[in-house]
Amino acid sequence: MAKDMNDQWDEVALKLVDLHSKTDEMEGKLEGLESEIARIESKLDEQELKVQEFERLHEKRASNRKIIQDKHTALALEIESLYKQDVDCLKTRVLHRLENGKKYHFSAVKRDWYESRKYCQSIGMQLASPKTGDDLLTFIGGCLHRTWDEKQVT
Incomplete structure (x- = not known):
């Protein structure tokens, strides 16, 4: 046990x-x-x-x-x-009439081509596009011969 x-x-x-x-x-x-x-x-x-x-x-x-x-x-x-x-x-403002008889509005605001076109359309105008060499020379001449006061538009 x-x-x-x-x-x-x-x-x-x-x-x-x-x-x-x-x-x-x-x-x-x-x-x-x-x-x-x-x-x-x-x-x-x-x-x-x-x-x-x-x-x-x-x-x-x-x-x-x-x-x-x-x-x-x-x-x-x-x-x-x-x-x-x-x-x-x-x-x-009176528009500028150049020697070719066309009226132009010059803006001092810098814009690219597309914005310029849009702006012109918004005021019922078209972006300037000279069709002939004479138109281009007249346009450039008109831009160059304007005084600074004439350029001061918005």
Whole structure:
């Protein structure tokens, strides 16, 4: 009977050793899981900061877009006003008649060909396009012989 009891104690001791080994293994896994949870929480914190930065940038973009729209509107109104001033100036100013008998309106506002054409159409005129060499010479001569005061139109 003592032998059976010793055998049972040995079995219990072996089970306790096995249980301690499994407990140590489970504690190691638990530490690993806790480490993984901390890593995930850290990444979540980083993501939260990124979301906050994105929201800040999105608000700044919306604010900048509003500023740009306001400036665009102001510029559009200014351009419209300048065109109106050009038209008003044209209405009150005598057109220049050159030697070829044609009338010309000279504008001191610098524009490219397309903008000049658009401007001329907006005031009911056509962009000057001399058809002959004589027309071109008359036009150039008329431009060169005008005084500075005559050139000062909007």
